[in-house]
Amino acid sequence: MGISNPITKFRLDYLRPLPLVVDFEWSDVAGGSVSMGLCRAGHLINKTTVEIIEAFNGGTEITIGDSVAQGRLQAVADNVPEEVSHYEVVNNYGYVSETTIFLFFPNGTPTVGKGRAIVYFD
DSSP, X not given: OXXXXXXXXXXXXXXXXXXXXXXXXXXXXXXXXXXXXXXXTXXXXXXEEEEEEEOOOTTOOOEEEOSXXXXXXXXXXXXXXXXXXXXEEEXXXXXXXXXXXXXXXXXXXXXXXXXXXXXXXX
């Protein structure tokens, strides 16, 4: 006799969501922002990471946040797009309602650069 498990993959993903990951490059900066995905209500954002894979030029600035506060999860001062490195911020921030998380580019006119942004959940 087998044991039946009523938890579906969808429900498991809801309970323990996968990180939001977005790759970006210099040409994305002109658009001003890139949607990373949704944070469901009640989930805690543990940390955010910006990985600079290829250095940006042109005064590029990067933040992670939402439509109300562009730097809520990672501010301009938390990363240096001109230097290849890994920048991590511990957030422990929860949204009360479903919210779209964005990668923002407040300033910059780069001609080179490549990176990855990651938002980790509880």
